[in-house]
Amino acid sequence: MVKIAIFASGSGTNFDNIMQRVKKGVLRNIEVTALYTDQPTAACVQLGQQHGLPVHTYRPKSYVDKLAYEQDVLKQLEAEQVEWIVLAGYMRLIGNTLLDAYEGKILNIHPSLLPKYKGIDAIGKALNNGELETGTTVHYVDAGMDTGQIIAQRKCPIYQDDTKAALEDRIKSLEYELYPEVIQQIIR
Template structure:
């Protein structure tokens, strides 16, 4: 069973979906650490409720990105982390973490990449008048949402969709797809 760290910056709904998938046997993994760059993010409350250790620090409190990532790397070592799962982590990963976890770090993104990378992908899709969007799970590289794609699932955008309704549709897919894809990845390696 893989020891994983989940990185999140916000509410942690994908973190919670991963925890639920572990509890009901759909995902064979052990979440050993939550890492957040937002010490007041709700994902930390979720980690506390699940008795998961967490490490929450702001990057701006460090002299450099390298120092920030070295501190995270130290925490990952203390918890024997084998794989990193980004779940709404809103920072680009730097070379320190990329080198240490090459091929062992994945991200979930709320669009059909390469369309609508970066922040507010759902808003971008609506603004562009796209007929469909979806969810992409990909390996992490140095770019913004540019790593090799592992899996995608699409959904139609209805005329009456608002940002909130579309976000709800996307979350529904994310919360099923991410644990399933992670389980396949962990069983291959």
């Protein structure tokens, strides 16, 4: 079994999707050790509890600096013998402490066809800029914002009458298929 930790900051829908697939045996030979979050009141916390997982909450502002924050997180990852980190809507840049410890072993999913529309509100940016298509990207995490090596992408059209909510739903559907596929292929 390969031990992974999932990091999330928000609703936790990608986290929940991954957990459902682990439980159904679609994602094999993977053990999710815990959910890590920087947002103690986020919806992902309740989902983690529903899945019977430990939920580790770290409030970055309660630390002297990013180094101290990540050192604390790293201690817990090491205690759980985590081999891979999977970001699922984690809204913080990963710093050198975790990047060095997990070099080449941190995955992220982003709702755009990177390198376009890095960072927040990628869907809104694609919609507002009149793009004809967008999608989702799974990539390795590096020190930049959504700049790591691209592993896989899936595209979807943007319709003329699309709302942001409708486009978000289509992209989430793509993410729910693509991310588990990549996780299974990459993490063995």
